[in-house]
Amino acid sequence: MNLENLLRDNIKALKPYSSARDEFSGEAEVFLDANENPFNAPYNRYPDPLQRTLKTKISELKKVAPEKIFLGNGSDEPIDLIFRAFCEPGKDNVVTIDPTYGMYQVAAGINNVEVRQVKLDDNYRLAASELLRAADQYTKAVFVCSPNNPTGNLLEKSEILKLVTGFHGIVVVDEAYIDFSPESSLLPELDQYPNLVILQTFSKAWGMAGIRLGMAFAHPAIVAVFNKIKYPYNINILTQQTAMELLEKSPEKNGWVKLILEERAKLAEELAKLPFTQKVYPSDANFLLVKMHDARGIYTYLTEQKIIVRDRSKVTLCEDCLRITIGSPEENAQLLEALLNLV
Numbered sequence: 001m002n003l004e005n006l007l008r009d010n011i012k013a014l015k016p017y018s019s020a021r022d023e024f025s026g027e028a029e030v031f032l033d034a035n036e037n038p039f040n041a042p043y044n045r046y047p048d049p050l051q052r053t054l055k056t057k058i059s060e061l062k063k064v065a066p067e068k069i070f071l072g073n074g075s076d077e078p079i080d081l082i083f084r085a086f087c088e089p090g091k092d093n094v095v096t097i098d099p100t101y102g103m104y105q106v107a108a109g110i111n112n113v114e115v116r117q118v119k120l121d122d123n124y125r126l127a128a129s130e131l132l133r134a135a136d137q138y139t140k141a142v143f144v145c146s147p148n149n150p151t152g153n154l155l156e157k158s159e160i161l162k163l164v165t166g167f168h169g170i171v172v173v174d175e176a177y178i179d180f181s182p183e184s185s186l187l188p189e190l191d192q193y194p195n196l197v198i199l200q201t202f203s204k205a206w207g208m209a210g211i212r213l214g215m216a217f218a219h220p221a222i223v224a225v226f227n228k229i230k231y232p233y234n235i236n237i238l239t240q241q242t243a244m245e246l247l248e249k250s251p252e253k254n255g256w257v258k259l260i261l262e263e264r265a266k267l268a269e270e271l272a273k274l275p276f277t278q279k280v281y282p283s284d285a286n287f288l289l290v291k292m293h294d295a296r297g298i299y300t301y302l303t304e305q306k307i308i309v310r311d312r313s314k315v316t317l318c319e320d321c322l323r324i325t326i327g328s329p330e331e332n333a334q335l336l337e338a339l340l341n342l343v
């Protein structure tokens, strides 16, 4: 991969905004450089544009060097940055799988970039060769998601690696649900693949969807591109501080994941017994994809019971499917009780 050839010309030529906190980041006592208010500490100060303290902590946790870490306002930010950095609107394209997470398509649409979707097979498996075949000289990135949303399954690692080695653009592997899966992350292999971007998030296993914090792990040259084009202060002080505190709760997070996995197994078993359930798909994530007779009707009934699941019945290969997030034991019991009342 040649990063210079992949980048849009305007991004290559761009002179990034240089903030006060970029130009001076050492020790000082009197800061009169950023037109901040001297009162109302600590919120009066702009946050660290590169989130150095937080990245040091994440670096220890993930065993990845800080210069290979980009932090975004959710994973959605690095997804958008990939389009803005690499894809010339109206000309370039990306390849992804179908079905998958909707944000790749939305970010592409906002950036006026074509998406070439390659259907998974009937068992939701990925065929790298088909994605490679869909790519052409204008394909700048390939997006895959493993475990995949909404299907819930891990994609085969060897197929993903075929993409990473066989495609000379950026390959994005979205691992938002990796903590719930039996397979380990591709992170330990990051150094071998200069075109690999791994996305993870604090929104799922870490229980921090509200603070908006996503991670992209990649070669430092790619991280440098993201840093060049992001909003200068993309991660606010409250998010950086709260993440620092919650990262101390790693054991608690592991406990949540364990409980969610136990609940997933129980819920899958109980859902499978319902007469209108056709199939509970195997899941490597914190949700179940369930095929049901009259999925739309069941969805509507559940909303009347004030229980909201996701109707995926119009999604490719997910006809008559609901996507059900694993809740607390009490919430899952409530769901089952409501469904049993239909029997």
Ligand SMILES: *Cc1c(COP(=O)(O)O)cnc(C)c1O
Pocket (backbone or CB within 6 Å): 073, 074, 075, 076, 077, 101, 145, 149, 174, 176, 200, 201, 202, 203, 204, 209, 213, 214
């Ligand atoms: C939930 C989810 C995310 C998380 O997005 P954030 O912006 O980090 O909250 C990313 N990718 C997939 C596939 C998801 O389902």
